[in-house]
Amino acid sequence: MSKRVLFTSTFKTTFIEKDIEIFKSFYQLDVVIAKGFIGLAKKINHLFKNDICFIWFASTYSSILVFLSKLLNKKTIIVIGGVDVAMEKELNYGIWNSWWRKYFVRFAIVNANLILAVDESLKQKAISLCKYNGKNINIVPTGYDENFWRRITEKENFVLMVANVRDEIRLKIKGINIFLDVAKLMPKIKFKLIGLDKNLKINIPENVEVINFVNQSQLQIEYSRAKVYCQLSLIEGLPNTLCEAMLCECIPIGTDVGGIKNAIGETGIVLPTNEIETIRNAILFSFENFEGAKARQRIINNFDIKKRIEFLTNIINNF
Numbered sequence: 372m373s374k375r376v377l378f379t380s381t382f383k384t385t386f387i388e389k390d391i392e393i394f395k396s397f398y399q400l401d402v403v404i405a406k407g408f409i410g411l412a413k414k415i416n417h418l419f420k421n422d423i424c425f426i427w428f429a430s431t432y433s434s435i436l437v438f439l440s441k442l443l444n445k446k447t448i449i450v451i452g453g454v455d456v457a458m459e460k461e462l463n464y465g466i467w468n469s470w471w472r473k474y475f476v477r478f479a480i481v482n483a484n485l486i487l488a489v490d491e492s493l494k495q496k497a498i499s500l501c502k503y504n505g506k507n508i509n510i511v512p513t514g515y516d517e518n519f520w521r522r523i524t525e526k527e528n529f530v531l532m533v534a535n536v537r538d539e540i541r542l543k544i545k546g547i548n549i550f551l552d553v554a555k556l557m558p559k560i561k562f563k564l565i566g567l568d569k570n571l572k573i574n575i576p577e578n579v580e581v582i583n584f585v586n587q588s589q590l591q592i593e594y595s596r597a598k599v600y601c602q603l604s605l606i607e608g609l610p611n612t613l614c615e616a617m618l619c620e621c622i623p624i625g626t627d628v629g630g631i632k633n634a635i636g637e638t639g640i641v642l643p644t645n646e647i648e649t650i651r652n653a654i655l656f657s658f659e660n661f662e663g664a665k666a667r668q669r670i671i672n673n674f675d676i677k678k679r680i681e682f683l684t685n686i687i688n689n690f
Contacts (some may be wrong), residue, residue: 546603620663
């Protein structure tokens with residue numbers, strides 16, 4: 372009989388939807404994407420009739436599910452993605468800044484049967500914050516479909532950045548303010564920013580086009596057109612937009628945080644500093660000295676969706 376899996380999260384993203392598709396292809400699946408007391412009640416109700424609880428992100432919710440799963444002799448898997456192992460006090464970012472939530476998160480991470488970290492850097496953060504040996508942590512990157520994410524138009528000389536930004540904290544976390552400052556230094560170069568809430572009161576240079584939201588098909592077109600893609604985050608796991616852009620043959624430029632360096636490798640520029648002059652010079656250099664085809668091949672070699680499917684199904688089948 373096929374394993375029964377409860378798949379839970381507090382919100383839905385494209386990479387979470389991709390995991391749901393994977394599980395639906397192989398297992399009997401209950402999906403609960405919800406938060407609050409009602410959402411937690413739904414998750415607990417579904418927990419009783421499933422063999423395995425698969426949870427995106429460590430949180431207070433996941434700690435309760437891990438606790439109950441231990442009592443019911445069920446298996447738990449938690450994917451950590453970034454904010455769940457972040458503690459940036461200056462920006463008030465990360466669940467570990469909460470004096471009480473951090474204890475719940477620690478319990479969830481330490482006591483889950485398996486923790487999946489999308490990058491080695493997140494594993495090390497979890498070990499440091501939780502103060503344990505991390506023996507239940509495996510590195511399992513998110514995967515990307517090379518057949519969908521591919522260049523479909525001619526390249527144009529503009530610089531692209533994509534980030535879902537709805538508040539000023541996330542604006543700084545994703546380096547949007549830095550991106551805009553770089554654009555001011557390069558008035559003759561076109562920049563494009565996708566995902567910024569236009570209700571945010573910030574100064575946009577004339578050479579920057581801001582688009583609030585696009586669907587996946589339109590995003591593929593924008594990646595395909597852009598010559599250079601910037602990932603200027605201050606905190607990061609393994610950035611999905613960076614990997615998607617590289618598959619569409621964008622030349623990648625990124626800060627040396629989280630999994631950004633691991634994604635870019637030798638196919639673009641990893642910045643030792645986020646000073647705007649350094650980024651400006653990197654963009655100019657990239658226009659002339661890198662090929663986007665090499666960036667695409669790196670993602671295919673290292674982060675193919677087939678590898679994630681194989682790993683996830685092996686885990687479930689062996690539980």
